[in-house]
Amino acid sequence: MSEPSGLEVAVVGMAGRFPGAADIHEFETLIREGRNALTRSTDEELDALGVPASTYNRPDYIRGRGRIDGPELFDAEFFGYTPMDAALLDPQQRVFLECCWHALEDAGQAGRPDAGQLVGVYASASLSSYLIRHLLTQPWLVADVGAHQLLLSNDKDSLAARVSYAMDLRGPSVVVQSACSSSLLGVHLASQALISRDCDLALVGGAAIRLPQAEGAVHQAGGIMSPDGECRSFDAAANGTVGGNGVGVVVLKRLADAIRDGDTVHAVVLGSAVGNDGAARVGFTAPGAEGQTAVIRAALDVADVDPKTIGYVEGHGSATPLGDAVEVEALTAAFDAGSDTEPWCALGSVKSLVGHLDAAAGIAGFIKAVITVRDGVIPPSPHFTRPNPDSALERSPFQVSPTAQPWPRSFDVRRAGVSSFGMGGTSVHVIVEQPPTPSAPPRAALGGPEVLVLSAASPDALETGRRNLAGHLGANPDLDLRDVAHTLATGRRRLGHRMAVVTNSSEAAQSALDGSDVRRGSGPVHREVVLMFPGQGTQQAGMAAEPYHAGGVFRDCVDECAKLAGDRLGLDLVAALTTVDGAETLKRTRDAQPALFAVEYATAMLWWHRGIRPRAMIGHSIGEYAAAVLAGVMDLSDAMALVCERGRLMDGLPTGSMLAVEAAADDLPEVPGVDVAAHNAPGLSVLSGPDDRIAAAEQVLAERGVATRRLHTSHAFHSAMMQPIADEYADVVAGVRLSPPRIPFVSNVTGTWITDEQTTDPGYWAAQLRRPVRFHDGMRTLLERDRQVLLEVGPGVTLTSFAGQHGLAANGHVAVSSSTRNREITADSLARSWAALWVEGVDLDEAAVGQGGRRVPLPVYPFERARHWIALPTDVPDAGETEASQPVPSVAEPGLTDTQTLVTDVWRQLMGIDRPGLHDDFFGLGGHSLLATRILARIGSELGVELSVQLLFEHPTIAGLAAEVDRVCAAEASDAELEALVARLGELPADELRAQLAGLDDAGEGATQ
Structure with a gap:
C-alpha cells in the first residue's frame, strides 16, 4: 500500500444475499467461479401467478431473472416484530435488517456500541413491489390496518432509520436514492462522513427485491431488457440487461482506526466521486460519456493514483449495446489512453452473474471489487466470447476475461475502480486497494486459557451457533484462539440464551463445544x-x-499492599503469596491476615477493572476490611495499617481453638468457656475458646452424634479470648479517618446493612473482632432481592458453599468463586469465573477476554426464519406454512369473559399471534405505540366507547386491559343513565320532582354509611 494520507477508509465487514448465494461466502464462491446465477421461471410457477399460457409461451416472453431464496422468511422475534407487523414489512427491509446484523458481526462490531461511538447507516432500496402487488390489492387489509401503517412499513424512506432503531445506532441515518447508483453513492457519502468524523463506523448497503420473483414480462422492442433472459456485459452478443433481486451491506471504518483496533481489513477505499452529466445526453434515461468520464477522473484525482496502476474495473455493465459502448468510451477517456494502447486493465460486471440489482447494483459491484483486490484473482465473466464491436473495447486499455486470472505481477499493488451509473445521470466511481499487510509483530504462543462466549435469542439458535463455531474452528485450525475469544466477546451482542467454554487451544475448543464442559445460562442481562x-x-x-x-x-495492587505490610511488619508478602515457601509464614495470624487482605483487595480490583460494579458486599471477619476499602470507608493505606495491627494484637494473645459444627448455634449444648464465633449457614456454626474447653465441647457433640471439624487457626477468634485487645484496638482505629460507605455492605456484627454511624465508630471495629460473625443473617439480608450473582473474591470456595445452603436457585440467585477448590487463584479459575459471570448476565468489560486479540470473521448469527407473508390473491401456501390472511372469526375460549375474548381476538388479528395468553405482556410480544393505537381503536369501535391509548401502556396484558375496558364501559353506562334521568326529571311536576330528589338524597346517604 502507498503511504497513507489519513483519508483512507477500510472495508471491515460484508454481508449479503444474492441470486445463487445465501450469504457472503457463497457470493465469493460464485464470483470466483464466474457462475451464472440467473433463474428461468417454469410453466408451473407462472401458472400459479395467474399468467396466461398464451402469454408466457410467446417467444418474446422473458423468463430469466436473478432470484434470492426465501424473501418471505424473517426472524421476526429476534428483531422484536409481531407476526403481523413482520408480514406487513417490506421484504427488502426485512432482509436488509438481517444483512446489516450479519455485516456488523462479520466486522466484529456487533457488540454494545462504545460510549460516544457514532455508527452511521447509509441505505438504499427499490420501490416496494410488495406494497403494490401484495398489500394494496387486499381491500380487507387496507381497511383493517390503514394506509398509514402500510406505507410506514414499506416506504424506503424509513429503511435507514429502521436499522438504526433496531440496532441502537446513534450516527447519521440516511436513505440514499439515485436509481441504479444508489448504494455505491452510499459508499461515497459514508466515506466522506467517516473522514469528516460525522461517524466512526458506517453500514452501507442496498436492497432490491421485486415481487413476484417468478414473474417475467413480454419483451418490448427498443427496451433495455434482454429478450432471452441472459446478461452479456461487454460482449458482442449483448442485447440487454436482466433484472435481479439481492441485498448487500458493507461496514466501513477509518483505516487508521481499523489498524489500531486490530480489525480484519478486506480492502481500502482510496477515493470516490459523484456527479451528474445534466442535459449532456440524448435523453433523461440515456447514458452520457462526458459525465461518466468526469466522475471517473475525479475519483482518480481524489485517490491520487495513476490510471496505469488500476488492474481491474468493476463496470456498470448494463449489457445494452449503447450503455456498454458509452461506458468503455468514458473509461478510455478517463484513463487518458489512446486507441493504440495495449490493454492492461481487466473489465467485468457482476450483472453477468446475478442480473441488474437496481438499488443494490452498486454495492454488489463494490463487494465484487473488494473480493477481487483482496484475493488477487481477476474473476471470470460468463457469456463473454468476443468484444462488443460498437464499444471500441479492442482499442482500449481494457479486456474482459472469460476465465479466472491471477492478478498480473506487473502491478506493485492491487487496485480496482468501481462504477455505477444511475438512470437519470448520477454517476459514481470508487477506487479500492488491497488491504495493508498487518504490521504487528509476531505474537507469543498462547499462554493461558481463553473464554469463548456465544449467545442467541433462543435455545435452538444457540445450539446452531455452537455447532457452527465448532465446525469453523475445525475448518480453520490456524486461527489464533485469542482472536476468536476477542471477536466473540467484543464483536457480538449478548442475548438472552448464553454459553461459554474455557479452553487452551483451538482443538480443545472444538472438543469443549461438542462436549459437556459448557457453562450455560439464560434470562435478562445487567444482573446485580x-x-x-x-x-x-x-x-x-x-x-x-x-x-x-x-x-x-x-x-500492582499486591505490590502496593506488600510495601505497606513490609514497612510495618517486615513481612515479605510477595513471597508468601507466590511461593510454597510461605506456608510457615501464613500460619501466623500476624502475617496471615495482611496476606489474605492483600489477595482479596487485588482480586476485587482485578474484577473492578473487568467491569464489575457491585451492588453490595459482605465480608467474613477479616474479609469485611476489603469490603470497607472498596466502599470508601477507609483508604488502602489505613486499611493495611489496621489489618496489620489487628493481626499483631491477636497474635500476642494466648492460643485457642475453633471448631466447625454441623448444627445451628441455637441447637448446641452450652459448654462453659466456649463462645459461638460464627453463624455461617443453616445448620452450620463455629465454636471458639480455649483449647481444653473446645476439646470438651468436641467430646459432648460427638456423644450426641453431631459432626465437627477442627479449624486450622492459632487463636480463638470472635470469642471472649479477644476481649483483652478490644480497647487497645479501638484506640488504633480512632487514629484512622473513617467515612460512610459509598457501596452498601452487610455488617458481620448485626447481619444487617451496616450504618454510617457504625462504619465511622472505632468501637464497632473493636467489637467486630470479638462478636460472632453473623454470616447466615447477612446472607438472608442480601438475598431479599432476587436474581443476584454472588461473587466470592479471595482464595477457596468457603463462602460460595455457605451461600449455596441458602436456597439460591429458588429466587434466581447464583454463586461464583474466583478460586479453585484448592484455594488458589489461577488463570483458569479466573477465566472460568469470568465465563460464569458472563453467562449469568453480569455486565463485564468484554475487552478483558482475548487481550491482544484481533477481530476476525467468524460464523454469523443463525436466524430462525419463519414465513411472514401477505399472499397474492392467486397464491396458495404450501402445507404447514403460516400465512397472514383475512381476520379469522372469534372462537370463545372457556373461562374468558366477553371483554377478554374481544381483546384476545383483536390481539390475534392485529398482532398475528395465534394464542396470546391472558398475562402476556403486549410490549414483550413486540407491541409498539402505533399498534396500541390501532388495537384500542378497534376495541372501542366494537364496544362503542372511546379508549385512550394510555390504557394499554398502563395495563399491557389482556387481563389487565379487559378489566380497564370494563371499567370504562361501566362508567360511560352510568353517565348515560344519569343523563337520561336528568332528562326525565325535567319533565316532572314540581311536587313529584321534589320527591324524586329526596329519594336520591336518601340513596346517597346510604351509600356513604
Whole structure:
C-alpha cells in the first residue's frame, strides 16, 4: 500500500444475499467461479401467478431473472416484530435488517456500541413491489390496518432509520436514492462522513427485491431488457440487461482506526466521486460519456493514483449495446489512453452473474471489487466470447476475461475502480486497494486459557451457533484462539440464551463445544453482583502466584499492599503469596491476615477493572476490611495499617481453638468457656475458646452424634479470648479517618446493612473482632432481592458453599468463586469465573477476554426464519406454512369473559399471534405505540366507547386491559343513565320532582354509611 494520507477508509465487514448465494461466502464462491446465477421461471410457477399460457409461451416472453431464496422468511422475534407487523414489512427491509446484523458481526462490531461511538447507516432500496402487488390489492387489509401503517412499513424512506432503531445506532441515518447508483453513492457519502468524523463506523448497503420473483414480462422492442433472459456485459452478443433481486451491506471504518483496533481489513477505499452529466445526453434515461468520464477522473484525482496502476474495473455493465459502448468510451477517456494502447486493465460486471440489482447494483459491484483486490484473482465473466464491436473495447486499455486470472505481477499493488451509473445521470466511481499487510509483530504462543462466549435469542439458535463455531474452528485450525475469544466477546451482542467454554487451544475448543464442559445460562442481562470476601483460614501459600506473575492490576495492587505490610511488619508478602515457601509464614495470624487482605483487595480490583460494579458486599471477619476499602470507608493505606495491627494484637494473645459444627448455634449444648464465633449457614456454626474447653465441647457433640471439624487457626477468634485487645484496638482505629460507605455492605456484627454511624465508630471495629460473625443473617439480608450473582473474591470456595445452603436457585440467585477448590487463584479459575459471570448476565468489560486479540470473521448469527407473508390473491401456501390472511372469526375460549375474548381476538388479528395468553405482556410480544393505537381503536369501535391509548401502556396484558375496558364501559353506562334521568326529571311536576330528589338524597346517604 502507498503511504497513507489519513483519508483512507477500510472495508471491515460484508454481508449479503444474492441470486445463487445465501450469504457472503457463497457470493465469493460464485464470483470466483464466474457462475451464472440467473433463474428461468417454469410453466408451473407462472401458472400459479395467474399468467396466461398464451402469454408466457410467446417467444418474446422473458423468463430469466436473478432470484434470492426465501424473501418471505424473517426472524421476526429476534428483531422484536409481531407476526403481523413482520408480514406487513417490506421484504427488502426485512432482509436488509438481517444483512446489516450479519455485516456488523462479520466486522466484529456487533457488540454494545462504545460510549460516544457514532455508527452511521447509509441505505438504499427499490420501490416496494410488495406494497403494490401484495398489500394494496387486499381491500380487507387496507381497511383493517390503514394506509398509514402500510406505507410506514414499506416506504424506503424509513429503511435507514429502521436499522438504526433496531440496532441502537446513534450516527447519521440516511436513505440514499439515485436509481441504479444508489448504494455505491452510499459508499461515497459514508466515506466522506467517516473522514469528516460525522461517524466512526458506517453500514452501507442496498436492497432490491421485486415481487413476484417468478414473474417475467413480454419483451418490448427498443427496451433495455434482454429478450432471452441472459446478461452479456461487454460482449458482442449483448442485447440487454436482466433484472435481479439481492441485498448487500458493507461496514466501513477509518483505516487508521481499523489498524489500531486490530480489525480484519478486506480492502481500502482510496477515493470516490459523484456527479451528474445534466442535459449532456440524448435523453433523461440515456447514458452520457462526458459525465461518466468526469466522475471517473475525479475519483482518480481524489485517490491520487495513476490510471496505469488500476488492474481491474468493476463496470456498470448494463449489457445494452449503447450503455456498454458509452461506458468503455468514458473509461478510455478517463484513463487518458489512446486507441493504440495495449490493454492492461481487466473489465467485468457482476450483472453477468446475478442480473441488474437496481438499488443494490452498486454495492454488489463494490463487494465484487473488494473480493477481487483482496484475493488477487481477476474473476471470470460468463457469456463473454468476443468484444462488443460498437464499444471500441479492442482499442482500449481494457479486456474482459472469460476465465479466472491471477492478478498480473506487473502491478506493485492491487487496485480496482468501481462504477455505477444511475438512470437519470448520477454517476459514481470508487477506487479500492488491497488491504495493508498487518504490521504487528509476531505474537507469543498462547499462554493461558481463553473464554469463548456465544449467545442467541433462543435455545435452538444457540445450539446452531455452537455447532457452527465448532465446525469453523475445525475448518480453520490456524486461527489464533485469542482472536476468536476477542471477536466473540467484543464483536457480538449478548442475548438472552448464553454459553461459554474455557479452553487452551483451538482443538480443545472444538472438543469443549461438542462436549459437556459448557457453562450455560439464560434470562435478562445487567444482573446485580454482590461481592463476598472470605475470612482467615482460607489462605494458602502460593495462592496468588499465577495472577501475580501475569502482571497488570493484580500485581500492582499486591505490590502496593506488600510495601505497606513490609514497612510495618517486615513481612515479605510477595513471597508468601507466590511461593510454597510461605506456608510457615501464613500460619501466623500476624502475617496471615495482611496476606489474605492483600489477595482479596487485588482480586476485587482485578474484577473492578473487568467491569464489575457491585451492588453490595459482605465480608467474613477479616474479609469485611476489603469490603470497607472498596466502599470508601477507609483508604488502602489505613486499611493495611489496621489489618496489620489487628493481626499483631491477636497474635500476642494466648492460643485457642475453633471448631466447625454441623448444627445451628441455637441447637448446641452450652459448654462453659466456649463462645459461638460464627453463624455461617443453616445448620452450620463455629465454636471458639480455649483449647481444653473446645476439646470438651468436641467430646459432648460427638456423644450426641453431631459432626465437627477442627479449624486450622492459632487463636480463638470472635470469642471472649479477644476481649483483652478490644480497647487497645479501638484506640488504633480512632487514629484512622473513617467515612460512610459509598457501596452498601452487610455488617458481620448485626447481619444487617451496616450504618454510617457504625462504619465511622472505632468501637464497632473493636467489637467486630470479638462478636460472632453473623454470616447466615447477612446472607438472608442480601438475598431479599432476587436474581443476584454472588461473587466470592479471595482464595477457596468457603463462602460460595455457605451461600449455596441458602436456597439460591429458588429466587434466581447464583454463586461464583474466583478460586479453585484448592484455594488458589489461577488463570483458569479466573477465566472460568469470568465465563460464569458472563453467562449469568453480569455486565463485564468484554475487552478483558482475548487481550491482544484481533477481530476476525467468524460464523454469523443463525436466524430462525419463519414465513411472514401477505399472499397474492392467486397464491396458495404450501402445507404447514403460516400465512397472514383475512381476520379469522372469534372462537370463545372457556373461562374468558366477553371483554377478554374481544381483546384476545383483536390481539390475534392485529398482532398475528395465534394464542396470546391472558398475562402476556403486549410490549414483550413486540407491541409498539402505533399498534396500541390501532388495537384500542378497534376495541372501542366494537364496544362503542372511546379508549385512550394510555390504557394499554398502563395495563399491557389482556387481563389487565379487559378489566380497564370494563371499567370504562361501566362508567360511560352510568353517565348515560344519569343523563337520561336528568332528562326525565325535567319533565316532572314540581311536587313529584321534589320527591324524586329526596329519594336520591336518601340513596346517597346510604351509600356513604
